[in-house]
Amino acid sequence: MLALEVDSLTKIYDSSKVLDSVSFKVNEGEIFGLLGPNGAGKTTLMEILSGIRDPTSGAVKIFDMNAIKGNRKEINKLIGFNPQETMLYDDLTGMENLEFIASLYHMDRSTFKSRLEDLMSLIDVKNLLKKRVGKLSGGQKRRISIIASIIHSPKLLILDEPTVGLDPDARRDFWKVIWKLRDRGSTIILSTHYMEEADELCDRVAIMESGRIVAIGKPEDLKRKYGDKSKIFIYTKLKLLDDADLTLRGIGYKTTRMADSLVIEEDSPSELVPYLISEMSRKGVQPERIEIRNPTLEDVFLNLTGKPLVEVI
Amino acid sequence: MNAPIQMAKKDLLSFFRSKSTIFWTLAFPLMMMLLFSSMFGGSSVMFKVALVNEDSGIMSSVFVKALNSTNVTSLVPFSNIKEAKNYVMNGRGSAVLVIPKGFSNNLTSGLAATIYFYSSEDPQVKMAITSMIKGFVDAFLEEYRERMFSIMIQHMPSEVKTEAGIFTKEQIVNFMRMLIKPIDVRAVSLAKSSVTSKTANYRKTSYWKAEGHWVTMMLAYSLIFSGMVSSAAFLSDEKLWGTVKRILVSPVSRWSILIGKLLGSLAVVTISQIILVALTILWLRPQVNWSILSIPIIIAGDLASIGIGFLVAELSPNPKAANEGVITIGVMIQFISGLYFPVSFLPGMLRVIAEAVPFTWAVRALDGLLVFGRGLEAVWTPVLYLIVTAIVLTSLSVALFPKWARIE
Numbered sequence: 232m233l234a235l236e237v238d239s240l241t242k243i244y245d246s247s248k249v250l251d252s253v254s255f256k257v258n259e260g261e262i263f264g265l266l267g268p269n270g271a272g273k274t275t276l277m278e279i280l281s282g283i284r285d286p287t288s289g290a291v292k293i294f295d296m297n298a299i300k301g302n303r304k305e306i307n308k309l310i311g312f313n314p315q316e317t318m319l320y321d322d323l324t325g326m327e328n329l330e331f332i333a334s335l336y337h338m339d340r341s342t343f344k345s346r347l348e349d350l351m352s353l354i355d356v357k358n359l360l361k362k363r364v365g366k367l368s369g370g371q372k373r374r375i376s377i378i379a380s381i382i383h384s385p386k387l388l389i390l391d392e393p394t395v396g397l398d399p400d401a402r403r404d405f406w407k408v409i410w411k412l413r414d415r416g417s418t419i420i421l422s423t424h425y426m427e428e429a430d431e432l433c434d435r436v437a438i439m440e441s442g443r444i445v446a447i448g449k450p451e452d453l454k455r456k457y458g459d460k461s462k463i464f465i466y467t468k469l470k471l472l473d474d475a476d477l478t479l480r481g482i483g484y485k486t487t488r489m490a491d492s493l494v495i496e497e498d499s500p501s502e503l504v505p506y507l508i509s510e511m512s513r514k515g516v517q518p519e520r521i522e523i524r525n526p527t528l529e530d531v532f533l534n535l536t537g538k539p540l541v542e543v544i
Numbered sequence: 545m546n547a548p549i550q551m552a553k554k555d556l557l558s559f560f561r562s563k564s565t566i567f568w569t570l571a572f573p574l575m576m577m578l579l580f581s582s583m584f585g586g587s588s589v590m591f592k593v594a595l596v597n598e599d600s601g602i603m604s605s606v607f608v609k610a611l612n613s614t615n616v617t618s619l620v621p622f623s624n625i626k627e628a629k630n631y632v633m634n635g636r637g638s639a640v641l642v643i644p645k646g647f648s649n650n651l652t653s654g655l656a657a658t659i660y661f662y663s664s665e666d667p668q669v670k671m672a673i674t675s676m677i678k679g680f681v682d683a684f685l686e687e688y689r690e691r692m693f694s695i696m697i698q699h700m701p702s703e704v705k706t707e708a709g710i711f712t713k714e715q716i717v718n719f720m721r722m723l724i725k726p727i728d729v730r731a732v733s734l735a736k737s738s739v740t741s742k743t744a745n746y747r748k749t750s751y752w753k754a755e756g757h758w759v760t761m762m763l764a765y766s767l768i769f770s771g772m773v774s775s776a777a778f779l780s781d782e783k784l785w786g787t788v789k790r791i792l793v794s795p796v797s798r799w800s801i802l803i804g805k806l807l808g809s810l811a812v813v814t815i816s817q818i819i820l821v822a823l824t825i826l827w828l829r830p831q832v833n834w835s836i837l838s839i840p841i842i843i844a845g846d847l848a849s850i851g852i853g854f855l856v857a858e859l860s861p862n863p864k865a866a867n868e869g870v871i872t873i874g875v876m877i878q879f880i881s882g883l884y885f886p887v888s889f890l891p892g893m894l895r896v897i898a899e900a901v902p903f904t905w906a907v908r909a910l911d912g913l914l915v916f917g918r919g920l921e922a923v924w925t926p927v928l929y930l931i932v933t934a935i936v937l938t939s940l941s942v943a944l945f946p947k948w949a950r951i952e
């Protein structure tokens with residue numbers, strides 16, 4: 232069954248197309264990523280899916296129910312949405328926030344308690360719930376915010392940049408939460424501009440730019456199709472670099488000479504590396520260090536759009 | 545857990561946690577009460593009375609002197625009636641008092657005298673000043689009778705022979721005293737009986753009567769200001785925090801949201817009224833004619849005020865504008881609605897606006913009950929006007945709500 236079906240969704244603000252005929256489908260049980268730079272239209276898209284904004288045109292079906300002009304009440308029971316900003320009441324404690332949000336889903340106290348306990352075993356908020364949210368750090372708020380979005384065990388979870396502001400450990404913990412929720416049967420759509428997050432966490436990824444989906448598929452497929460070849464970076468002592476270059480060319484590899492290294496493009500680098508080492512050692516130009524760089528979604532984005540995903544400031 | 549109730553509970557909790565809220569709902573009205581009660585030295589409002597004294601005799605000057613010494617009125621002399629009436633009609637004075645030629649002469653030669661009294665049309669002022677002047681005249685006359693009586697006694701023969709027999713002077717004096725004053729309420733006072741000490745008694749009476757207005761002030765302040773400020777904040781804060789998004793993605797209906805906000809705001813008003821009235825009672829110990837009829841006024845007023853708050857939030861481009869807008873409107877209304885001073889003190893145009901504002905009617909109705917002890921007749925028109933206003937405003941805010949509940 233399809234969890235989500237988006238058809239030619241367009242949103243126009245003051246004559247600029249923020250979403251330009253976006254179409255895609257998400258299967259039930261999938262973790263689906265929206266990857267794109269600032270202003271690509273991720274938030275706009277997710278808020279339309281959540282029923283907060285209206286599209287200019289196009290159709291959305293959620294679990295086969297019409298989500299644009301249909302009965303959102305039924306759909307809203309099934310979805311959870313985590314807004315990009317944390318969106319909690321600063322004057323209330325974490326617990327008061329969660330109690331209130333649970334009440335919006337007509338949850339009774341005991342269900343609330345057991346769900347919260349369950350989620351607290353996945354997300355560490357132990358000492359945070361008694362404090363007023365306004366006094367917490369950005370990352371601490373985000374954890375509470377995530378719990379708030381999933382407290383009612385939604386079947387479709389829409390998360391807008393859920394890991395912004397989390398430190399790397401917390402981010403990986405969060406991935407585990409997502410996997411666990413998926414194992415329990417949830418479908419998850421999340422946006423991110425961390426390419427490794429899209430790559431490792433998501434089953435499929437849609438790459439967005441200027442309101443359009445420029446590519447969609449499994450991360451490996453995207454990388455294979457649009458990414459660069461893997462690169463092997465070979466570092467030697469500087470005075471040996473010329474000899475090493477000659478050696479590698481001698482055994483038939485096309486090298487690119489960098490300031491402190493030689494680069495070879497290769498489809499399956501890990502098989503080649505032992506051979507290169509032994510050949511170089513035989514010629515007395517042992518490498519100091521060898522680095523393999525596999526293609527990333529970053530390259531995919533760059534190759535597809537001609538722009539880097541994360542702008543270098 | 546019921547969503548509107550939870551919404552109201554949550555809103556209340558965060559409302560009373562904010563310092564600026566505590567200031568506006570509780571500290572500010574208490575400060576105003578302190579300010580106004582010290583300004584008027586604990587007495588009721590000073591009324592300006594235009595005095596046209598056409599009489600040049602001794603009695604009229606005694607009368608004016610006594611009236612001046614009450615400290616409840618300040619007399620502004622005018623030489624002709626027309627000017628004096630204009631002074632009141634322009635809203636500067638509260639009443640005109642005319643002492644016609646011959647006033648003294650009549651009184652001293654045993655004839656009835658007349659004075660003319662024109663009061664402002666403001667019912668609140670009219671009632672207060674009319675009862676005050678009447679009270680004063682009663683006190684004055686009592687003193688006058690006493691004096692006339694004692695003069696008569698001095699000139700009376702010791703025995704009077706009639707067909708019914710012989711009456712002693714004592715018998716006649718007692719009989720006449722009974723006719724003048726069948727019941728003598730003796731105020732136990734160490735002061736020598738005089739015109740001024742009688743009027744001092746009167747002043748005390750008027751003072752406690754007006755005290756009820758402090759309670760009106762606290763009740764009306766909450767229903768006007770706290771009602772609209774809290775209801776506007778309850779909507780616009782959701783946008784400010786962005787939490788409106790969480791509410792909109794939940795299965796809660798738009799109705800539940802609005803009803804929750806309404807309940808929260810009603811609770812804010814009721815809680816502040818209880819606190820403020822309790823503090824007023826403890827602090828000033830006012831004499832109040834408590835009346836259950838004030839409840840419909842309060843509820844209808846609350847609803848009208850909450851409707852304004854919702855509308856301001858819905859029509860404002862952003863939460864900051866909503867907050868500033870509702871505070872501006874709220875402050876303006878509280879100053880023109882007769883909360884702190886009578887509407888008749890306002891300059892012309894503002895007075896017309898004040899009369900059109902339903903909250904002016906609420907203040908007047910509350911005063912009618914709590915200060916003047918009036919009944920249903922003082923309540924039903926204001927309540928009707930407030931209910932109509934509340935219905936119009938809340939319908940408008942309900943109509944605009946779906947637009948508010950969308951993110952552009």
Ligand SMILES: Nc1ncnc2c1ncn2[C@@H]1O[C@H](COP(=O)(O)OP(=O)(O)OP(=O)(O)O)[C@@H](O)[C@H]1O
Pocket residue numbers: 244249267268269270271272273274275276315424952
């Ligand atoms: N209410 C609005 N009115 C006008 N333009 C808007 C509005 N909301 C968003 N936009 C525009 O739409 C475009 C897409 O915005 P959106 O927030 O969807 O991007 P995003 O991909 O979520 O970016 P980010 O990574 O920064 O969150 C931006 O150019 C933004 O300026």
Ligand SMILES: [Mg+2]
Pocket residue numbers: 273274275315391
């Ligand atoms: Mg965004």
